[in-house]
Amino acid sequence: MKILLLSPPYLPEYMRNARCDFVSLSATQWYPILLGYCGAYLEGQGHDVKLVDAPANYLSHDETRRIIQEYKPDLLVLYSGRMSETNDIEFADPIVQALGCEAVIVGPYASIAPEKTLGRTKVIDKLIRGEFDHPVGELAEGRQPGEIQNLVWKNGDAIVSNPVRPNLSGADLDAIPFVSRFFRDHVNIRSYKAPSEYYPFIDIMTGRGCKWGRCTYCLWVYTYIKGPAYNVRSIPSVVEEFQVISKEMPQIRSVMIQDDTFVGERARAFSEAKLSAGITLPWSCYARADVSYETLRLMKRAGCRNLHVGYESADPDVLKRIKKGLSVDRMTRFTEDAKRVGLRIHGDFAIGFPGETPESAMKTILWARKLNPHTAQFQLMIPFPGTEYYQDMLESGWLNSNGEPDMPQFSNEQIRSMAKKAYRTFYLSPSYLWKCICHPYEHFFGRLKTISRAIPAVFWKRWGTSISSASAQGSAACPQTKAETAASRKGVQEK
Numbered sequence: 107m108k109i110l111l112l113s114p115p116y117l118p119e120y121m122r123n124a125r126c127d128f129v130s131l132s133a134t135q136w137y138p139i140l141l142g143y144c145g146a147y148l149e150g151q152g153h154d155v156k157l158v159d160a161p162a163n164y165l166s167h168d169e170t171r172r173i174i175q176e177y178k179p180d181l182l183v184l185y186s187g188r189m190s191e192t193n194d195i196e197f198a199d200p201i202v203q204a205l206g207c208e209a210v211i212v213g214p215y216a217s218i219a220p221e222k223t224l225g226r227t228k229v230i231d232k233l234i235r236g237e238f239d240h241p242v243g244e245l246a247e248g249r250q251p252g253e254i255q256n257l258v259w260k261n262g263d264a265i266v267s268n269p270v271r272p273n274l275s276g277a278d279l280d281a282i283p284f285v286s287r288f289f290r291d292h293v294n295i296r297s298y299k300a301p302s303e304y305y306p307f308i309d310i311m312t313g314r315g316c317k318w319g320r321c322t323y324c325l326w327v328y329t330y331i332k333g334p335a336y337n338v339r340s341i342p343s344v345v346e347e348f349q350v351i352s353k354e355m356p357q358i359r360s361v362m363i364q365d366d367t368f369v370g371e372r373a374r375a376f377s378e379a380k381l382s383a384g385i386t387l388p389w390s391c392y393a394r395a396d397v398s399y400e401t402l403r404l405m406k407r408a409g410c411r412n413l414h415v416g417y418e419s420a421d422p423d424v425l426k427r428i429k430k431g432l433s434v435d436r437m438t439r440f441t442e443d444a445k446r447v448g449l450r451i452h453g454d455f456a457i458g459f460p461g462e463t464p465e466s467a468m469k470t471i472l473w474a475r476k477l478n479p480h481t482a483q484f485q486l487m488i489p490f491p492g493t494e495y496y497q498d499m500l501e502s503g504w505l506n507s508n509g510e511p512d513m514p515q516f517s518n519e520q521i522r523s524m525a526k527k528a529y530r531t532f533y534l535s536p537s538y539l540w541k542c543i544c545h546p547y548e549h550f551f552g553r554l555k556t557i558s559r560a561i562p563a564v565f566w567k568r569w570g571t572s573i574s575s576a577s578a579q580g581s582a583a584c585p586q587t588k589a590e591t592a593a594s595r596k597g598v599q600e601k
Contacts, residue, residue, distance in 0.1 A: 107246045108154045110179035111141045114194045115160035115170045122187035135162045135298045137309040146288040147239040162297040182209040186216050199229040212238040217329035220258045221265050231260040279339045284347045302412050302452045304359035313338030316366035320429045322494035345379045352387050363391040370397045377408035395437035403447045412450040420473035421466035424459045441477045453479035458487035458511035458521045460498045471528045478537050484528035
């Protein structure tokens with residue numbers, strides 16, 4: 107069967123491939139990691155697969171439409187976004203109708219309210235919630251809708267939600283062909299870039315789910331791999347993929363491990379195996395701020411370069427309310443340890459948590475400046491429906507008409523203003539300016555495009571709605587816009 111995997115066109119610099127979707131100040135594009143694994147699985151099953159990542163390749167709606175029409179898929183797999191959902195459906199529906207092909211919507215955003223999302227379509231009649239590799243494969247095999255777990259589908263005027271299947275096991279994940287090879291064959295790797303990573307880099311996953319899995323604000327914990335769960339590939343499989351990347355893709359300068367959090371014991375096992383195999387390829391990962399000094403030192407020896415770390419807040423009451431499971435003191439000590447061994451940190455901080463005040467937000471900003479990670483970002487939280495954070499804000503009456511945090515002691519306007527102040531405080535600090543002097547290309551000349559966009563975003567009042575709202579996912583945060591179709595109100599993110 108011919109299967110087209112589609113991340114549809116939307117706004118310039120828009121990206122839905124992360125654990126959140128946003129328009130990026132820095133033109134960041136992570137790989138379409140979940141579509142990639144689905145594609146690798148489908149190819150392993152013998153299907154003819156094509157992946158089209160329109161935003162990463164600056165494809166217009168017309169250009170994308172022509173590519174789909176020329177390929178003539180039997181099945182179109184639509185990876186929708188939160189910001190772009192209306193656009194995605196209105197783009198895909200008429201194409202599916204004209205081609206007469208099957209179609210299904212997939213992804214964590216579509217899993218927020220699957221029945222509601224499917225109810226908005228006119229032609230597409232299927233949606234998969236949660237993991238979608240195997241359900242898409244079953245659709246391609248011709249299984250009946252009622253037989254496919256995780257499927258939400260239209261049966262006449264009714265929308266039927268099938269039972270949910272167990273998450274893929276480690277053995278299931280090992281059986282999927284390497285996503286790095288799939289990306290090599292299906293995308294232009296130079297379309298993907300992030301300020302924190304060497305260029306060009308590649309994304310892989312060594313496991314799915316978050317072992318902590320309790321944070322109240324995390325989208326994937328509530329829509330993709332739910333709750334505390336971390337299903338992992340075998341270490342030999344991961345090491346073999348690193349060897350493949352080193353030998354078959356010599357242009358790749360580093361690997362970003364896209365596991366929700368690369369926990370300490372997992373990092374130790376991988377680092378030891380990578381050192382034993384003599385692999386020198388650098389790598390980065392997401393990490394909770396509780397990894398031990400000994401493990402951090404081992405990771406550095408094994409070529410780890412950068413850690414993406416979710417700090418969120420310096421307010422102990424906020425950390426307790428969002429079930430972060432870490433103290434300010436522990437995260438501070440972790441940061442000191444990471445710096446001692448020579449690891450870089452990209453720090454994620456957020457503003458707009460339940461019960462937060464301007465004073466506690468300012469405390470977070472000053473803490474971020476004191477921690478002095480290599481780079482940092484400050485997001486305004488957006489409560490995703492279905493998360494505990496959303497419910498907390500809703501029941502407390504702390505959401506405005508746009509679904510944004512807006513509290514009596516900390517208004518939405520104040521929250522936005524505080525986010526702008528956070529960027530100014532961090533990036534205009536003496537310590538960061540010293541980084542620019544010591545490494546002028548990395549921190550200044552190489553980021554002129556980002557800087558030119560950031561100046562109006564953090565200084566000009568008319569850009570007051572352009573600092574994005576966010577829902578941090580462990581160590582990766584997510585921005586929000588108020589009206590994505592209005593150019594003057596686009597959401598942007600520094601990352």
